[in-house]
Amino acid sequence: MKEVSQQGSGFVLTNPESRDRKTASNRRSFLKKGMAAGAMTVGAGLLVGSSSALAKGDKSETNGGLTKGDAAILRFLAAAEILESDLWLQYQELAGIQDNEVSTLASQLIPGYPSQPTGGNSLYTAAVSQLDTDMAQYIHDNTEDELTHEVFINAYLASKGADTVSLDQFRTLPSSKATGANNFGRLTNLTQLTVDTGWWTRYRSRTQNPDFGDTFPPAIPTLAVNQHTAIPRTDGDTSNSTQLQTIANTAGFHFGTIEQGGSSLYPQLAQRVTHTEVLRILLSIGGTEITHFQTWHDKAGNAPDSSFFDPVNKSNVVFDVQSAARFGTEDLKTNLIMPEPTIFLSKNFPAVSIIRPTETKNAAMGAVNALTADGLFIGQSPAFFAMLHDLASEADAARREE
16 A cells, blocks of 8 residues: 555544544544444443453553454454445445345444435346346345444444544545435445456465465456446446446456455454454454355356446456356366365465465555555545554554463
8 A cells, every 4th residue: 555644644533531542633422423322222232241351450442451452453343344334335225135224224324324225226236136146135235244343343342442433534435326326425436446356266276375475366357457347337337238247247256356355354363362252253253254255256156258348447358257268277167166275374284275364464454455456445535545554553563462
């Protein structure tokens, strides 16, 4: 990630008692962040009497008992979940099941977000459904999951008297203008993506592991070149069926790109936490991120062949999953969606089927760098990048305390 000025950092700390770091001038309390009182009550109720693992006498951020490292890791994950929620809401509005579950929850967490579903975009939904007829349900559920992760982690931090995270001031990026999209400020940009699909070959390799410095070729090479949109920007993007299917295919592979990060990030950071209760949170939420990734890994392989030159981004993308000979080989075969056994910890050990990578060094900053390279933050402010840098640096500095 490029270096940016630390002045004007947008890292919003919502505990006015904290003196551990520089904060934005206009702090907001946890309950004033747009979180529903009901959601907060539920979160607090679940946590009553659950802090026995947080022993008295530990070095803590506040009187709540969290170590500074545990709190930093949880804050970074809260921010990551907020970013995921933002991008998934954009997919949900256009192609998810249009009940009011997601929109109601989102409206309770995000100030000004509409509580009613948009009705979706029928043409985009139909194109996405070519990857699987249940895609609308899966998009809906993935979005709801990320919103609940966000609210739980922040509620847990608040219950311990620790600083929580809000990114609301950075909801400044433009939304899609296509039918079905809310006219609402965004944190992420889904229209100028450079999508790394190396996760496809990484999970099929029997001899390589990114923890050993290995790199992997992309399944869709043209997605890794220039910029591509994963959502229709206007209704004009839905008028050409080939263009629309190409956009939907881009989304299908982007789903896997996003969720493979979560499937590794949680086990990476779990190795740095001190308290067993915090470990329990990371293992429990991390498990759902793995199920997300496997679902999208499976569905991406159904993408119909399509190609299109995008005159807006001036980029070409070719999807040839169904016809290219390379997808019949072991390294790219479409139905090999479970991790193939590979090297782990030492090359002297036998191959084993694992989540990869799980090396802890620079895990948080690596995630920030990957999301930035994806193009998700094109258009964001220097303060936004400074905030992410601060959160990631503090999470990576966390160490397990004895």
